[in-house]
Amino acid sequence: MIEIELAIVGAGPAGLSAAIEARRAGVDVLLIDENARPGGQLFKQIHKFFGSRAHKAGIRGMNIGTELLQESEKFGIKTWLNGEVCGIEDGHNLWVVRNREKSEIVRAKKIILATGATENAVTFPGWDLPGVMGAGAAQTMINVNRVLPGKKVIMLGSGNVGVIVAYQLLQAGAEVVAVLEAAPRLGGYGVHTAKVCRAGVPFYVSHTIKRAFGTDHVEAVEIVKLDSSFKQIPGTEHVIEVDTICLATGLTPLTELAWLAGCKFNFVPALGGHLPIHDDKMHSTQNDIFIAGDISGIEEASTAMEEGRLAGINVATELGYITKEEADARSQEIWDNLNTLRSGYFGQKRRDAKDSMLQNGKEVIKWNIH
Amino acid sequence: MNRIPNHPILEDEKPEKEVQIFVDNKPIIALEGEMIAAALIANGIFINRYTTHKHKPRGIYCAIGRCTDCIMTVDGVPNVRTCVTKVREGMKIITQQGTGVWSEEVQND
Ligand SMILES: Cc1cc2nc3c(=O)[nH]c(=O)nc-3n(C[C@H](O)[C@H](O)[C@H](O)COP(=O)(O)OP(=O)(O)OC[C@H]3O[C@@H](n4cnc5c(N)ncnc54)[C@H](O)[C@@H]3O)c2cc1C
Ligand code: FES
Numbered sequence: 001m002i003e004i005e006l007a008i009v010g011a012g013p014a015g016l017s018a019a020i021e022a023r024r025a026g027v028d029v030l031l032i033d034e035n036a037r038p039g040g041q042l043f044k045q046i047h048k049f050f051g052s053r054a055h056k057a058g059i060r061g062m063n064i065g066t067e068l069l070q071e072s073e074k075f076g077i078k079t080w081l082n083g084e085v086c087g088i089e090d091g092h093n094l095w096v097v098r099n100r101e102k103s104e105i106v107r108a109k110k111i112i113l114a115t116g117a118t119e120n121a122v123t124f125p126g127w128d129l130p131g132v133m134g135a136g137a138a139q140t141m142i143n144v145n146r147v148l149p150g151k152k153v154i155m156l157g158s159g160n161v162g163v164i165v166a167y168q169l170l171q172a173g174a175e176v177v178a179v180l181e182a183a184p185r186l187g188g189y190g191v192h193t194a195k196v197c198r199a200g201v202p203f204y205v206s207h208t209i210k211r212a213f214g215t216d217h218v219e220a221v222e223i224v225k226l227d228s229s230f231k232q233i234p235g236t237e238h239v240i241e242v243d244t245i246c247l248a249t250g251l252t253p254l255t256e257l258a259w260l261a262g263c264k265f266n267f268v269p270a271l272g273g274h275l276p277i278h279d280d281k282m283h284s285t286q287n288d289i290f291i292a293g294d295i296s297g298i299e300e301a302s303t304a305m306e307e308g309r310l311a312g313i314n315v316a317t318e319l320g321y322i323t324k325e326e327a328d329a330r331s332q333e334i335w336d337n338l339n340t341l342r343s344g345y346f347g348q349k350r351r352d353a354k355d356s357m358l359q360n361g362k363e364v365i366k367w368n369i370h
Numbered sequence: 371m372n373r374i375p376n377h378p379i380l381e382d383e384k385p386e387k388e389v390q391i392f393v394d395n396k397p398i399i400a401l402e403g404e405m406i407a408a409a410l411i412a413n414g415i416f417i418n419r420y421t422t423h424k425h426k427p428r429g430i431y432c433a434i435g436r437c438t439d440c441i442m443t444v445d446g447v448p449n450v451r452t453c454v455t456k457v458r459e460g461m462k463i464i465t466q467q468g469t470g471v472w473s474e475e476v477q478n479d
Contacts, residue, residue, distance in 0.1 A: 307402025
């Protein structure tokens with residue numbers, strides 16, 4: 001058994017930022033990720049980020065990833081790669097399978113869960129054919145693995161991931177034949193949407209996929225128009241030749257460990273589904289367990305980093321490395337950033353959902369812990 | 371070849387050492403350190419396995435080790451997620467049928 005002050009599960013933008021803040025304050029940190037390389041989803045995000053004026057706006061995700069890794073190296077943060085956290089016991093013991101061969105128990109005073117999210121599926125006849133994949137899967141293949149999973153692609157979903165990946169597929173040399181959106185209006189940031197539009201890719205709102213054709217692989221897709229109650233309108237079908245169908249229909253937080261740990265949950269559709277209840281310190285309903293990033297609500301890497309920093313600072317405070325006053329001052333700064341990131345047409349919805357979650361967290365967590 | 375050697379944003383790919391791996395006993399060339407699923411796609415192989423009951427083909431779906439659609443039998447071990455497992459010189463990969471079978475050598479190991 002290994003004893004540590006803080007164990008962080010997940011070395012994405014949230015986990016890395018949490019580790020850096022906690023380590024900077026003096027906490028003994030162990031960062032664990034199942035992948036061979038840290039960074040989570042950051043290195044596939046080759047687009048420039050938005051952000052508060054001062055904070056990383058205009059920098060590409062992958063370069064932010066490089067900066068985070070350099071900082072984590074500078075602080076000498078202990079990192080276990082190829083370490084899958086498979087269980088959590090007594091709110092303090094993590095069961096880690098290392099290098100797929102050896103089990104190890106890590107006993108931590110505090111735990112931060114920063115496990116990220118997984119892509120949602122939508123089903124239609126043929127959705128299980130090779131060639132149907134998550135948009136993030138295609139993004140991983142082109143930007144991280146440098147292989148093209150398809151040459152003629154249709155994208156279902158016009159949210160940020162949909163339009164960002166559509167553009168990145170074009171950059172990688174694929175043809176994107178269309179972007180479909182079931183809702184009557186487009187869902188992504190204007191800048192990303194406009195780039196895809198300018199490249200000549202048609203957008204179909206109020207449309208979805210009826211079925212995919214093919215035997216060993218996708219060969220074509222049938223699309224159909226939807227009425228205002230999202231029902232397919234017969235007679236509006238239309239077959240398009242494609243070899244790849246990308247689904248960008250949202251993400252679901254990876255919450256298994258939080259469930260196992262006994263955290264209480266709320267169902268918040270605007271943030272991706274069941275979320276561990278948390279307060280403005282990223283504290284869950286379990287005494288020594290914090291959360292940060294997509295697990296606490298699907299947003300983007302910039303918010304994940306801020307939440308990670310919050311969790312790191314508050315853990316350091318509870319462990320006695322930072323005074324409460326200092327923590328409050330720094331948290332306020334981070335909250336200002338978060339509120340800027342959660343503003344505007346798309347951000348406000350997340351802000352409202354987060355606010356009600358935090359309100360709820362305040363009530364429930366006081367009840368539970370203090 | 372489905373590789374993306376040059377890219378408008380990403381740096382040109384550094385020439386990696388080539389390794390030989392075997393897919394259903396046929397040799398293919400992969401790049402050292404890449405994921406098995408990527409090497410297969412680079413070589414135009416899109417089917418990783420067939421399902422147990424209906425024998426339907428499956429390819430990559432999530433590419434980050436979550437969905438198990440890409441599992442294959444690797445060096446005698448079934449159900450290996452090929453999207454998060456690196457290639458190694460001489461690796462033997464089998465298109466998996468159903469839940470696959472363990473090779474005897476591995477079982478007796
Ligand atoms: C495939 C994909 C592509 C995306 N692309 C974009 C995009 O282009 N633009 C955008 O704005 N947003 C995108 N997102 C949303 C993205 O989730 C956020 O931008 C951001 O990366 C969230 O950061 P995070 O640190 O919370 O999670 P992640 O970056 O996902 O990091 C979590 C890490 O924890 C690891 N982990 C999880 N469970 C365990 C465990 N039990 N044991 C060990 N390690 C574990 C994961 O493997 C991962 O490395 C994408 C999401 C996915 C899944
Ligand atoms: S494609 Fe999902 S686990 Fe490999």
